[in-house]
Amino acid sequence: MSKPIQAKYKVLENVRIAEGYYKITLEAPYIVRNYLPTQFVNIKVGTGYEYLLRKPFSIYEAMDHTISIVYRVIGKGTRRLAEYQKGEFLDIVAPVGKGVQVKNIKAKKMAFIAGGCGIASLKELAGHVAKKFDLFYGVESRNQIVELEKWRKLANKIFVATDDGSEGYKGFVTDLFKEKVLQYDAVYCCGPKVMMRKIYELFPQNSYFIFEEYMACGIGVCMGCVIKTKEGYKRICKDGPLFKGEEIVW
Amino acid sequence: MSKPIQAKYKVLENVRIAEGYYKITLEAPYIVRNYLPTQFVNIKVGTGYEYLLRKPFSIYEAMDHTISIVYRVIGKGTRRLAEYQKGEFLDIVAPVGKGVQVKNIKAKKMAFIAGGCGIASLKELAGHVAKKFDLFYGVESRNQIVELEKWRKLANKIFVATDDGSEGYKGFVTDLFKEKVLQYDAVYCCGPKVMMRKIYELFPQNSYFIFEEYMACGIGVCMGCVIKTKEGYKRICKDGPLFKGEEIVW
Amino acid sequence: MVDLEKKLRSPFKIGNKVYPNPIWLASGTCGFGEDITDFIDLKKLGGIVVKGTTLKPREGNPTPRVVETPAGMLNSIGIQNPGVWGVIKEKIPFLKKYKVPIIVNISGICTADSCSAMSDFEELAKIIADNVEVDGIEINVSCPNVTGKNLANNMLWLEKVVAVVKKNSKAPVITKLSPNTADITGMAKAVENGGTDAISLINALLGMKIDIKTQQPVLGNKMGGLSGPAIRPVAIRMVYQVRQVTKLPIIGIGGIICKEDIFEFFCAGADAVQLGTMNFVDINQINSFF
Amino acid sequence: MVDLEKKLRSPFKIGNKVYPNPIWLASGTCGFGEDITDFIDLKKLGGIVVKGTTLKPREGNPTPRVVETPAGMLNSIGIQNPGVWGVIKEKIPFLKKYKVPIIVNISGICTADSCSAMSDFEELAKIIADNVEVDGIEINVSCPNVTGKNLANNMLWLEKVVAVVKKNSKAPVITKLSPNTADITGMAKAVENGGTDAISLINALLGMKIDIKTQQPVLGNKMGGLSGPAIRPVAIRMVYQVRQVTKLPIIGIGGIICKEDIFEFFCAGADAVQLGTMNFVDINQINSFF
Numbered sequence A, B: 001m002s003k004p005i006q007a008k009y010k011v012l013e014n015v016r017i018a019e020g021y022y023k024i025t026l027e028a029p030y031i032v033r034n035y036l037p038t039q040f041v042n043i044k045v046g047t048g049y050e051y052l053l054r055k056p057f058s059i060y061e062a063m064d065h066t067i068s069i070v071y072r073v074i075g076k077g078t079r080r081l082a083e084y085q086k087g088e089f090l091d092i093v094a095p096v097g098k099g100v101q102v103k104n105i106k107a108k109k110m111a112f113i114a115g116g117c118g119i120a121s122l123k124e125l126a127g128h129v130a131k132k133f134d135l136f137y138g139v140e141s142r143n144q145i146v147e148l149e150k151w152r153k154l155a156n157k158i159f160v161a162t163d164d165g166s167e168g169y170k171g172f173v174t175d176l177f178k179e180k181v182l183q184y185d186a187v188y189c190c191g192p193k194v195m196m197r198k199i200y201e202l203f204p205q206n207s208y209f210i211f212e213e214y215m216a217c218g219i220g221v222c223m224g225c226v227i228k229t230k231e232g233y234k235r236i237c238k239d240g241p242l243f244k245g246e247e248i249v250w
Numbered sequence C, D: 001m002v003d004l005e006k007k008l009r010s011p012f013k014i015g016n017k018v019y020p021n022p023i024w025l026a027s028g029t030c031g032f033g034e035d036i037t038d039f040i041d042l043k044k045l046g047g048i049v050v051k052g053t054t055l056k057p058r059e060g061n062p063t064p065r066v067v068e069t070p071a072g073m074l075n076s077i078g079i080q081n082p083g084v085w086g087v088i089k090e091k092i093p094f095l096k097k098y099k100v101p102i103i104v105n106i107s108g109i110c111t112a113d114s115c116s117a118m119s120d121f122e123e124l125a126k127i128i129a130d131n132v133e134v135d136g137i138e139i140n141v142s143c144p145n146v147t148g149k150n151l152a153n154n155m156l157w158l159e160k161v162v163a164v165v166k167k168n169s170k171a172p173v174i175t176k177l178s179p180n181t182a183d184i185t186g187m188a189k190a191v192e193n194g195g196t197d198a199i200s201l202i203n204a205l206l207g208m209k210i211d212i213k214t215q216q217p218v219l220g221n222k223m224g225g226l227s228g229p230a231i232r233p234v235a236i237r238m239v240y241q242v243r244q245v246t247k248l249p250i251i252g253i254g255g256i257i258c259k260e261d262i263f264e265f266f267c268a269g270a271d272a273v274q275l276g277t278m279n280f281v282d283i284n285q286i287n288s289f290f
C-alpha cells in the first residue's frame, strides 16, 4: 500500500480557474506513483507558525510526474496558498487517506454528484471510470464552474444546477438527481453535509460519500477528524475520506 | 517636530553588502522629509502573527525620496527581512526616536566609534558632520566591514580593528581609541554595551551613545525599552536612542 | 444573532455611565495617552485605560522588559509609573483635553516582605475620588509582574478589595481578572459580591522565555506577562465562562488584532473590549473600527 | 553551562529505569504508535506515551474536535480510546515489536453527575501491573476535555491519586500536571508527596474559539485544550517554577517545534521532553534529533 511521506514539492503552476477557485500543479512523482483515487494531500502553507496545521486537499488530477489540486479560497490558509509562485516549494504529507481500488468498482451506471468545491474531490476517481457515469454538479453561480470541458470527456451526461439560475437548472442539484435516481446502480458524492445527507436519503444503498472535517494530524493519530459510523467514530483521514452511506450515522 | 506615521513603503533594493550584512532601500519620501539623524524606523516583517512585534532599525542613509537601512541577519526577523524583494512593501512606523538637531553639534574634532552593527546607526549623523570626525570601527573580521569607501569620504581618519586581525589592528577598537582620547572634543558611539561602557570610561565628558534594547511599541507608550539614567528609567525609543554618557547609570 | 457591526459602533453602559462605543485601549499599552495621539484620535475611543497607577511612584523592573514569543509577547514592565499624584497632576490634565472617557487602572503592591495592597487600593480610590473626575476605576488585582502572594486567587481578599474601592469611588468600578487561575468564574462571583460594576478580563498569562545561548531567562525579571493573539483562545474561553455566571457588563481583553477578533469577544459574551498588544502591532487599523 | 546537544542524546533516568534518550512523544499526539511508524523509527525514541487510556472504552466528543488558533490549536478529542483492556490486547502488543519504552497515559473519569476518578485510577494501575509490562505510567489528572470538577487543583485529592497509582504500579509513575492552575508548585509538591517518580508538564490550556459566522463555539464540545507554540512561554515558566521546588525528574511539554525549543526546556530545568503538536506540523524533523 502507499506509504505517506513528508516531502517538499515544487510548484509548477498556480492559476485561477473560476471565481474563487484556483488550481495548483506540483512536480510530485512520488505521489503519482503511490496514490489511489480519493486520497488526499496535507499541505503546510507558509513557514513557521502562521498557518500551524496542514490543510487537506484532494488530489484532483495526477499525471506523469505531476499532481494538481483545485481549491477554493475560503480562509487565510487558502488565501496564502493562492500566493504561491512557480518555482516555490510546498511541504506536503501525502498520499493520505484510504483510497479506492478502482478494480473493485463493479457498477456500470453511476451518478457522480458534486456540490461546489466537492467537484475537486471527485475528479480523480472520475478519470478512472470514464463514460460509466453522469455528473450532477451544483454551484452558486455559473462563474464558479470548474473545468466543465474536462468533465464532458469523462461523463456521459452532465446536469448542472446553480443557485441563481445563471447556468442549467435553477435550484438544488439534489432536485435534479431526485428525478433520475432509478437510472443508477451506484452514487459517488462530495459536497456540503446537508446535500450529502439528502442524496443518501434518495439513494441509501450503493452510495459513497467523501467527508470533510477539520484535521490536525492527517495521518490517523489524533482522533481529530472523526465521523460517527455505526461502528463508532472513524477517522476521515485514515479510514476515509470516502465512506459508504450505510456506514454513517447521519 | 517630526510626527511618526504607520505606512507602507516600497522596497527598491535589498542586497548583501558584507558577510551577514544587508542593505535595504525603500521609497520613503515622508521619512526623508521628516527624520532627524539618529532616528530610526520600526519595521513589521512578514504578515500576520509570525513576527508579531516591529523590529527597530536605524536610518542609515536618506536621500531624495529614499532611505536605506543596513542590517545584520541575527535571528528570524532579520532573516525574513533579507528575503524581501524589489517591489514588495514593508509596513513601517517612522520616524521614531528623539533625533539630533545637527546645528547644536558644536564640536570640531569628534570620534565616531562603531562596534559591528553599530556602524549602521552612526552613518546618517556622520553625513551631517563630514570631515569633523575620525572613525573608529571594530568588527569581527574584514569581510564584515560595511561600505568603508563611503566613510573615507566622510571621515578624516579611519581606524579599523578586527578580532582576527584580518584588517587593521588586531584587537578591540577601544584599545585603538584609548591612545587618542586627548585628540577629540566629542564622541559618538554605537556598539555592544560592554564596548560603550569602556568608551564612556575613557571619555566621560562629551560622549554620546546610541543604545539598543528589545522594543514592543517603539513609540513610547509601553515602557518596554528603557535604560537606567540618573533621572530614572528613560525610554530608548522616545527619549533616545542617543543619550549623553553622563546621563546613564552604567 | 447579534448585529456585530452595529454593536461595534453603539454606546456601551456601565451602570448609568455611557461610553461612546465599546472600543477601549488596554492599560499599559497606551501609556497615559500622550504619545499615542500621533496615531489615534483619542476622541473617537470608547475609553482609554491608563497605565497601571500605584500609590507611590515606581521605577519598574530591570531590562530586558519585553520579548517576542510565538504569536505573542512577554512583558515585565513592573508598573513603572509616576504614582497616583503624578498621574493626577501631570497625566490626567493632558487627557482631559480630549473628550475621551478616562479609566484609571490602579494597583496595590505586594512584595515578598510586605503587602500593603488592601490599604493601597483604599487610598488610591480615595485620592482619585477626592481630586479628579474620571470615568472609571479599573482594579488591577492581576499584575503578574509584581512579586508577592497570588492574591488574585484569594476570593475573600478579592471581594474585600473590590468593596473597599467601590465604597470610596465616584466613578464606575471595573475589576480586571487574572487568567492565572483554575477558577475564573469563582473570581468573577467574588468581585460581583464585592460590588464591582463591571468585569474586565483577561490580564496577561504568566510566562517565561529562556535564551539558550546564555541559558538564562531573557527578561530581567525572569517571568513576564504573555499577551497577544496566542492567548486569545484562553481569553475567549474565560469571557464565555464568566458570561454564564454574571449579568454584569464584561470587557473582553486578550489577543485582539482585527475586527473579527473583537466580534469573537462579542460572541463570547463581552459587551466591550480593550485593545492591548495590537497597539504595538498595527495601530493604524484601530481607526477603521469607528 | 549545560551541554545541550549532549543532553539531547544521552540516556535519561526515572528512578532506576533508564530511557535511551530524553525525546518522547506526548500522549494523544501519536495514537498507539501504529500510524506514526510511517514517519518515525519508533526504536529511536526515548519513549512513547500512548493515547489517554480509560477503564472503559470511550467514544469521545462530538465534532469538530480540532481547530487552529494563532500559533496553536484547540482539541476536544475527549479521550477516545478502546479502554484499558482494548489497549492491553490490541495496542500494546504492536508497540512491543519495536524496542521503544512504552508509557501508558491513564485517565480517571469525572462527569457532572458522578466521579469515579479515584477508583478508576486504582483499577487502571492494577490492571496494567497485572497484565502487561510497560515502562511507565503517566497519570493524566489534567485532561481539559472531560467534564467535571477541577480535581487537578485539589492538592489532597492529587496526592491521594498519585499514592494509589504508585502503590499499584510496577513501572515508574509520572504525574502530568495541568496548567489551568494558579499554583503549579503546590501541585508539584502534592504529587511529590503522593510519591510520584517524575513530573510531566504541561497539558493543554483550556481555550475556546468562536465562529463569528454562526456566533457559536467551533468545537463540538465548545471548549478544548490549547497546545502548540503559543503556550510554550507558559510551559517554560511552569517547568522553571517546578524545578525550584523539586529534585524529581521533570519532563517538559508544550509547544516544542524545533531543537532549540527542546533546549529551552532543558534550560528551564527539564530532564526530558515530550513532543505533541509538532507531530502534526513537522514530523520528519524529529528524526534529526537522534
Ligand SMILES: Cc1cc2nc3c(=O)[nH]c(=O)nc-3n(C[C@H](O)[C@H](O)[C@H](O)COP(=O)(O)OP(=O)(O)OC[C@H]3O[C@@H](n4cnc5c(N)ncnc54)[C@H](O)[C@@H]3O)c2cc1C
Binding pocket: A040, A055, A056, A057, A058, A059, A069, A070, A071, A072, A073, A074, A075, A076, A077, A078, A079, A117, A120, A121, A211, A212, A213, A214, A215, A241, D211
Ligand atoms: C479530506 C479533505 C479533502 C479536501 N479537499 C479539498 C479540495 O480538493 N479543494 C478544496 O478547496 N478544499 C478541500 N478541502 C477543504 C480544505 O481543506 C479547506 O477549505 C481548507 O483547509 C481551508 O483552509 P483556510 O485556512 O483557507 O480556511 P480557514 O481560515 O481555516 O477556515 C475558513 C472556513 O472554512 C471552514 N473550514 C476550514 N477548514 C475546514 C475543514 N478541514 N473541514 C471543514 N471545514 C473547514 C470553516 O468553516 C472556516 O470558517 C478538503 C478537506 C478535507 C478534509
Ligand SMILES: Cc1cc2nc3c(=O)[nH]c(=O)nc-3n(C[C@H](O)[C@H](O)[C@H](O)COP(=O)(O)OP(=O)(O)OC[C@H]3O[C@@H](n4cnc5c(N)ncnc54)[C@H](O)[C@@H]3O)c2cc1C
Binding pocket: B040, B055, B056, B057, B058, B059, B069, B070, B071, B072, B073, B074, B075, B076, B077, B078, B079, B117, B120, B121, B211, B212, B213, B214, B215, B241, C211
Ligand atoms: C534603536 C535601534 C536601532 C537599531 N538599528 C539597527 C540597525 O541599523 N541595523 C541592525 O542590524 N540592527 C539594528 N538594531 C537591532 C535590530 O533591531 C535587531 O537586530 C533585530 O530586531 C533582530 O531581529 P531578529 O528577529 O532577527 O532577531 P531575534 O530572533 O528576535 O533575536 C536574535 C538575537 O538578537 C538579540 N536581539 C533581538 N532584538 C533585539 C533588540 N531590539 N535589542 C537587543 N537585542 C536584540 C537577542 O539577543 C536575540 O538572541 C537596532 C535596534 C534598536 C533598538
Ligand SMILES: Cc1cc2nc3c(=O)[nH]c(=O)nc-3n(C[C@H](O)[C@H](O)[C@H](O)COP(=O)(O)O)c2cc1C
Binding pocket: B216, B222, B224, C026, C027, C028, C029, C051, C052, C053, C075, C077, C079, C105, C140, C143, C176, C202, C203, C204, C225, C226, C227, C228, C229, C231, C253, C254, C255, C256, C274, C275, C276, C277, C278
Ligand atoms: C507592555 C504591557 C504592559 C501592561 N501593563 C499593564 C498594567 O499596567 N496594568 C494592567 O492592568 N494590565 C497591563 N497589561 C495587560 C494588558 O492591559 C492586557 O490585559 C493584556 O496585554 C492582554 O491583552 P492583549 O493580548 O490585547 O495585549 C500590560 C500589557 C502589556 C503588553
Ligand SMILES: Cc1cc2nc3c(=O)[nH]c(=O)nc-3n(C[C@H](O)[C@H](O)[C@H](O)COP(=O)(O)O)c2cc1C
Binding pocket: A216, A222, A224, D026, D027, D028, D029, D051, D052, D053, D075, D077, D079, D105, D140, D143, D176, D202, D203, D204, D225, D226, D227, D228, D229, D231, D253, D254, D255, D256, D274, D275, D276, D277, D278
Ligand atoms: C489532539 C491532542 C490530543 C491529546 N490527548 C491527550 C491525552 O489523551 N492525554 C494527555 O495526557 N494529554 C493529551 N494531549 C496533550 C498533549 O499530550 C500535550 O500535553 C499538549 O498538547 C501540549 O504539548 P504540545 O504543545 O507540544 O502539543 C493531547 C493533545 C492534543 C493536541
Ligand code: FES
Binding pocket: A214, A215, A216, A217, A218, A219, A220, A221, A222, A223, A224, A225, A226, A235, A236, A237, A238
Ligand atoms: S486528523 Fe488526526 S486522526 Fe484524522
Ligand code: FES
Binding pocket: B214, B215, B216, B217, B218, B219, B220, B221, B222, B223, B224, B225, B226, B235, B236, B237, B238
Ligand atoms: S518600546 Fe515601548 S516605550 Fe519604547
